[in-house]
Amino acid sequence: MTTASGERRQVSAVRGPLIRFRADPFRKGGGAGGEGERDADALAYEPDGLLVCEDGRITAVGAYEVLREWLPAGVTPAHYPDHLISAGFVDTHTHYAQMDSVAAFASNLSDWLAHDIYAEEQRFTDAEHARQVASAFCDELLRNGTTTALAFAAVYPDSVDALFEEASKRDLRIVTGKVLMDRGAPDALLDTASSGYEDSKALIERWHGKGRNLYAVTPRFAPTSSPAQLEAAAALRHEYPGTLLQTHVSETTDEIALVRSLFPERTGYLDVYDHYGLLGPGTVLAHGVHLTPAERERCSETGTGLSHCPTSNLFLGSGLFSVQDARTGPHPVRTGLGTDIGAGTSFSLLSTMDAAQKIAKSLGHELDAAHAFYLATRGGAEAMGLENTVGSLEAGLDADFVVLDPRATPLLSRRSARAERVEDVLFALAVLGDDRAVRATYLGGRLAHDRDAPNRFPIVSDRAEGRV
Numbered sequence: 001m002t003t004a005s006g007e008r009r010q011v012s013a014v015r016g017p018l019i020r021f022r023a024d025p026f027r028k029g030g031g032a033g034g035e036g037e038r039d040a041d042a043l044a045y046e047p048d049g050l051l052v053c054e055d056g057r058i059t060a061v062g063a064y065e066v067l068r069e070w071l072p073a074g075v076t077p078a079h080y081p082d083h084l085i086s087a088g089f090v091d092t093h094t095h096y097a098q099m100d101s102v103a104a105f106a107s108n109l110s111d112w113l114a115h116d117i118y119a120e121e122q123r124f125t126d127a128e129h130a131r132q133v134a135s136a137f138c139d140e141l142l143r144n145g146t147t148t149a150l151a152f153a154a155v156y157p158d159s160v161d162a163l164f165e166e167a168s169k170r171d172l173r174i175v176t177g178k179v180l181m182d183r184g185a186p187d188a189l190l191d192t193a194s195s196g197y198e199d200s201k202a203l204i205e206r207w208h209g210k211g212r213n214l215y216a217v218t219p220r221f222a223p224t225s226s227p228a229q230l231e232a233a234a235a236l237r238h239e240y241p242g243t244l245l246q247t248h249v250s251e252t253t254d255e256i257a258l259v260r261s262l263f264p265e266r267t268g269y270l271d272v273y274d275h276y277g278l279l280g281p282g283t284v285l286a287h288g289v290h291l292t293p294a295e296r297e298r299c300s301e302t303g304t305g306l307s308h309c310p311t312s313n314l315f316l317g318s319g320l321f322s323v324q325d326a327r328t329g330p331h332p333v334r335t336g337l338g339t340d341i342g343a344g345t346s347f348s349l350l351s352t353m354d355a356a357q358k359i360a361k362s363l364g365h366e367l368d369a370a371h372a373f374y375l376a377t378r379g380g381a382e383a384m385g386l387e388n389t390v391g392s393l394e395a396g397l398d399a400d401f402v403v404l405d406p407r408a409t410p411l412l413s414r415r416s417a418r419a420e421r422v423e424d425v426l427f428a429l430a431v432l433g434d435d436r437a438v439r440a441t442y443l444g445g446r447l448a449h450d451r452d453a454p455n456r457f458p459i460v461s462d463r464a465e466g467r468v
Contacts, residue, residue, distance in 0.1 A: 011054045011072050012445045015064055016080035016403070018049030019422065020087065020393040021378050025370040026327040043370045045422040050077060051085065053399035053445025056171075061393050078447070080403050083439055084425065086373065087393050088147025088400035089349040090380030093246070093286040093307035093338025096137040096163055096176070097121050097130075097154040101342040109252050109316050112343065120342075121179075122188050124154035130162035138166045138174075142449040144347045145402035145438040148173040148381070148390050150246055150284055150307075150338075152218055155179045155189050157199045164207045171211070171443045173390060173400070175244055177218035178203055180233060184224040193228035197236065204240050212398075212444075214244060216284075221248040222259050222272045230276040237278070244282040244384060249273065250295070251287035252318045270295040279304045282385040286338055287312075288326070289319040300331035305383030308375065310355035312340035323356065323375070324365040336380025349376045350433035357430065369426035399445035404429055408437040 025042035050067040052060040052075075060067050071077070101120045106112030124130045141149055153159040153176050160178050167174035180196040181189060191199065200217060208215035217236045219225040225233070237245055250256055250269050259269045266272045270291065273279055281303040288306045291299070299306060308321050326333045337352050338344070346352065353372035360367035381391025390398050406416035406425050415428040429437055441449040 009054055010056065010445065011052075011075050012399075013050060013052045013071060013075055013077035014080065014085060014401075014403070014442070015048070015050050015077040016083050016085050017422075018044075018046040018051065018061065018085045018393060019373070019426070020044050020061070021370075021374055024378075025374050026332065028328075042374075043423070049085065051393060051399070051401065053442075056399055056444035058393065058395050058397055058399045058445075060395060080439065082407065084404045084406065084422075084429070085393070086402050086404060087377040087391055088402050088441065088443075089145050089376050090336060090384070090386075090391050091141070091146050091149040091151075091339050091349060092284055092305065092336035092380045092383050093309055094149055094341045094344070095152040096134060096341070097124050097152065097159060098342030099133055099137050099140075102345060104342070106316060106343075108254070109318060109343075110254065112316060117342070118186050118189055121154045122186070124156050124159040125188075127158040127162065130154070130156070130159045131166065134159075134162040134166040137163070138170055138172055139449075140347045141172065142170065142441045142443075143438060143451075144349065144435045145404070145441050146347070146349060147400035147402070147441065147443055148384075148386070149175070150216060150244070150384055151176045152220075152246065153178055155181055155191055157203055160203050160207070164210075164213050168211050168213065170448055171446070172448070173212040173214070173398070173443075175214040175216045175246075175384065177216040177246070180217070180219040180229055181224040182226050182229045185220075193226060193232045196229055197232040200236055201239075204236070204243060208240065208243055214242075215240070216244040216246045218245070219247045219278075221251075221255070222269065223255065223262060227263075227276070230272070230278065234277040237282075242282075244284065245278055246284050246286070247273070247278070249285040249288050250290040251313075252316075253290060256290060268292070268295060270298060274298065274302075284336075284383055286340065287318065287321065289313055289321045293325075296326060296333055297331040299333045303334065303385075305334040305336065305385070307336055307338035307340075307383065308356060309338040309340035309344055309352075310359050311345045311352055312338075312343035314355060314359070315345055316343050320359050320363055322363050322365065323360055323367060323371075324363070327379075334379070334383040335375065336383035337375045346434065348434045350430055350437060352376070353430040354432075369423045369430055372430045373426055399442065401442050402438060403440040403442075404433070405437050405439040405451075408433065408439075412437065
């Protein structure tokens with residue numbers, strides 16, 4: 001489609017049942033209250049909706065009967081009756097370099113790292129291996145309806161190049177960075193404070209803000225970075241505003257004890273990152289299972305995000321993270337969901353929702369469908385500081401969305417057929433759904449994955465090649 005001035009526009013539309021959030025369901029009545037009944041108006045459902053996209057962004061969303069007259073001439077919506085259209089899923093913590101280590105048996109975190117992960121990540125010295133894994137990783141994200149992911153690469157710069165290159169081919173929003181690790185690991189995986197800084201700087205200048213790519217400064221975690229390296233990480237954030245920062249915190253009690261021995265002058269694990277200026281908007285700390293109330297309050301004060309990784313925490317026996325403690329009360333923390341591949345056991349954020357609600361129940365709380373879907377979409381975007389870009393079906397945001405099929409499997413179909421409310425369908429998807437329930441994934445308003453026609457819709461982004 002072209003404008004009156006002859007400019008070419010990319011316009012598309014989809015029609016079908018839509019879900020989106022008007023408010024944060026964790027905030028009682030939409031206000032600042034604590035735990036209790038969620039805001040009844042937080043989740044909006046449009047049984048016959050229309051989503052109009054132009055040049056990669058949403059331009060209109062609402063009832064089909066209201067908006068159909070506004071459809072540009074020649075644009076026929078892709079129609080998905082009997083489905084649900086949601087904002088694309090946002091994965092706030094994963095490791096692409098650990099993809100091939102999913103389901104590797106481990107007794108605990110430290111043994112798992114030593115026996116499996118460090119050896120696996122050394123394979124990424126081979127740039128071709130990195131490219132092959134990056135390609136498969138991006139395809140898995142799309143198959144599972146994930147349109148934005150915050151991912152660890154390996155310590156090697158080529159591993160970062162490979163992931164950004166494959167994401168750019170698909171127009172997938174990837175936030176990633178070179179792992180910074182100058183101690184506490186095999187020599188082949190170590191950099192130095194100086195080399196890590198210089199390598200990261202070069203990667204930022206090459207990739208950050210190019211197309212849909214964003215860079216995340218990536219110290220693995222406090223035990224594997226010296227004070228000099230943590231200072232270098234802070235310097236990179238200061239020199240390159242708009243970059244993110246990702247690392248781990250308080251995943252296990254053994255890890256916390258190790259941090260105390262390495263940083264005896266600090267009051268706790270979180271204080272290490274605070275001391276070196278690493279907290280704040282755009283910082284995402286994975287796990288946080290054993291954060292104290294005071295540490296959660298500090299995350300809230302600084303705008304630091306947390307990534308809840310339920311399948312990983314269960315797999316390694318790290319502990320049970322309380323979403324309610326993080327998200328409710330007077331000091332709510334920006335929190336999203338993370339698959340944490342490869343300690344995590346599924347790329348599916350639907351499966352991750354299922355694990356999250358079971359953990360909540362084990363802790364004496366509830367996590368209903370609205371809360372779970374919020375964490376996987378808008379909540380994840382907020383944790384990353386990207387809520388004005390992705391995570392919602394709102395005009396002006398990136399047109400990244402997923403089409404979910406409540407009849408994807410026989411059991412899911414039977415359960416959905418008995419649903420009386422859209423919340424019942426969403427909860428069935430969260431408990432019984434996986435990649436099979438993802439009918440289609442759209443990036444920038446364009447079809448990037450179709451479950452029923454695989455490999456027919458390759459995406460080569462004009463924006464990734466600088467032709468916006």
